Amino acid sequence: MSKKTAQLYDRIYAVVGEIPSGRVATYGQIAGIVGCTARVVGYAMAACPSDRVPWQRVINSRGEISPRPGGGASRQRSLLDAEGIRFGASGRVDLDAVRWAGPGWDWLERNGYDPGGIP
Numbered sequence: 001m002s003k004k005t006a007q008l009y010d011r012i013y014a015v016v017g018e019i020p021s022g023r024v025a026t027y028g029q030i031a032g033i034v035g036c037t038a039r040v041v042g043y044a045m046a047a048c049p050s051d052r053v054p055w056q057r058v059i060n061s062r063g064e065i066s067p068r069p070g071g072g073a074s075r076q077r078s079l080l081d082a083e084g085i086r087f088g089a090s091g092r093v094d095l096d097a098v099r100w101a102g103p104g105w106d107w108l109e110r111n112g113y114d115p116g117g118i119p
Contacts, residue, residue: 057080
């Protein structure tokens with residue numbers, strides 16, 4: 001991994017680390033904060049150190065867990081279930097109820113993110 005990619009992933013991990021237990025964010029939501037694409041956030045989540053980043057709290061824009069190899073989706077579901085996130089019969093969460101509002105402006109500024117670029 002290049003130094004530039006590692007730095008970008010660290011910025012993604014810093015934002016994901018702010019998502020509280022019992023809340024989720026979408027790949028696109030994190031991408032909008034960091035200034036990258038949702039796909040890059042997905043790559044970062046696939047490569048993240050699971051002992052320090054709550055990767056399970058990042059889901060797709062439909063409110064679903066994205067498939068991943070090696071049983072990762074069932075592990076993610078179990079971790080979210082343990083945090084009180086409930087899935088409907090369709091396998092989706094109610095994003096209106098459990099979506100994280102994002103970090104505060106102070107956090108963004110303190111950590112070098114451009115709050116002006118966030119819709």
